[in-house]
Amino acid sequence: xxxxxxxxxxxxxxxxxxxxxxxxxxxxxxxxxxxxxxxxxxxxxxxxxxxxxxxxxxxxxxxxxxxxxxxxxxxxxxxxxxxxxxxxxxxxxxxxxxxxxxxxxxxxxxxxxxxxxxxxxxxxxxxxxxxxxxxxxxxxxxxxxxxxxxxxxxxxxxxxxxxxxxxxxxxxxxxxxxxxxxxxxxxxxxxxxxxxxxxxxxxxxxxxxxxxxxxxxxxxxxxxxxxxxxxxxxxxxxxxxxxxxxxxxxxxxxxxxxxxxxxxxxxxxxxxxxxxxxxxxxxxxxxxxxxxxxxxxxxxxxxxxxxxxxxxxxxxxxxxxxxxxxxxxxxxxxxxxxxxxxxxxxxxxxxxxxxxxxxxxxxxxxxxxxxxxxxxxxxxxxxxxxxxxxxxxxxxxxxxxxxxxxxxxxxxxxxxxxxxxxxxxxxxxxxxxxxxxxxxxxxxxxxxx
Numbered sequence: 460x461x462x463x464x465x466x467x468x469x470x471x472x473x474x475x476x477x478x479x480x481x482x483x484x485x486x487x488x489x490x491x492x493x494x495x496x497x498x499x500x501x502x503x504x505x506x507x508x509x510x511x512x513x514x515x516x517x518x519x520x521x522x523x524x525x526x527x528x529x530x531x532x533x534x535x536x537x538x539x540x541x542x543x544x545x546x547x548x549x550x551x552x553x554x555x556x557x558x559x560x561x562x563x564x565x566x567x568x569x570x571x572x573x574x575x576x577x578x579x580x581x582x583x584x585x586x587x588x589x590x591x592x593x594x595x596x597x598x599x600x601x602x603x604x605x606x607x608x609x610x611x612x613x614x615x616x617x618x619x620x621x622x623x624x625x626x627x628x629x630x631x632x633x634x635x636x637x638x639x640x641x642x643x644x645x646x647x648x649x650x651x652x653x654x655x656x657x658x659x660x661x662x663x664x665x666x667x668x669x670x671x672x673x674x675x676x677x678x679x680x681x682x683x684x685x686x687x688x689x690x691x692x693x694x695x696x697x698x699x700x701x702x703x704x705x706x707x708x709x710x711x712x713x714x715x716x717x718x719x720x721x722x723x724x725x726x727x728x729x730x731x732x733x734x735x736x737x738x739x740x741x742x743x744x745x746x747x748x749x750x751x752x753x754x755x756x757x758x759x760x761x762x763x764x765x766x767x768x769x770x771x772x773x774x775x776x777x778x779x780x781x782x783x784x785x786x787x788x789x790x791x792x793x794x795x796x797x798x799x800x801x802x803x804x805x806x807x808x809x810x811x812x813x814x815x816x817x818x819x820x821x822x823x824x825x826x827x828x829x830x831x832x833x834x835x836x837x838x839x840x841x842x843x844x845x846x847x848x849x850x851x852x853x854x855x856x857x858x859x860x861x862x863x864x865x866x867x868x869x870x871x872x873x874x875x876x877x878x879x880x881x882x883x884x885x886x887x888x889x890x891x892x893x894x895x896x897x898x899x900x901x902x903x904x905x906x907x908x
Contacts, residue, residue, distance in 0.1 A: 499906075500820065525850070604780040606661060634646075829873070
């Protein structure tokens, strides 16, 4: 069953296969069911809209389906709020998180300092992640993103480094203790291949093309390391469609970030004339799969991998990230931001379609932090950057970006973010909960604790 905007095609009892905003507090101890019975969910799909706060969602809704319409992510049964703060090295709150600390919170169940990836805030030691725990219990695992596969949000599942900038072997200046020469496990790209998720799809070909400097793969690229580990390396839509579930799949669809879907004039001092967005980016290669395509491919591959393994009651854990919502908001690019939010919503719809066909799937949708967007009266004259858009329903919507001076990068905000879920344990996201609670929800759903 495919999603149609403005309609609610799913049964109320259906389970979600994506993660928009789910918020749960980890139980103090395992329940009897978790110790001895089957896990409540067979599979979990966690969808993360990077930088997708309420304003970013509302702007995309207004522009596309109208103020009274509903996006796919609006149809999940249970919803709540998640706090988003990070901590400093002494454990004191830092009220605005970055993506590395934000992703670490749900990936490990513990907060860390901004810039750090799945390592503790005080001792800088690796902390087990959801993907590692699921893999070790026999679940198929996967990660899909529109950023580099080695970027902060996907990296929080597959790697442990002191600084998020340490993406490839040539990028290790900020992580001397994480190099193999320093006694560590190497760059994010190297660790990600070694973690051996069944499906990895996104950008970042340039990081994987770097040459390994130490260890058993010294002198070879990370891509060659992946092939030696059995990965099918695919570069475009056609090759992705031809991938088979017998071996893990690494999709590298761009040198860094996957090109965005929409373009248009950026916000400007004093605003812009009312405008429409261009829904076809001429700079996007024709063979590039969109996020929904990559999500469907990952779901099909992971379903087949889980079936092939034959682990009773165990399916998969998949994280899907819409990364460029954040990237375009940083640049005060309203059309790019809207297009990526709607592309993410189509991935949510794909996850819901999968969950409709596969009971015992928990779908969660959330964000890592809020961003700079404000929806303003059309006659307001904000001091910062702004742009005026003509929506699909013929309205005029002004978006403002005022967290940095013109010419500087717009900043994250420290607001709570929405979380929504459908499926087993979906009710655990209700209310206002901590940003680490999602870890407890997923581990409980899959019986990982």
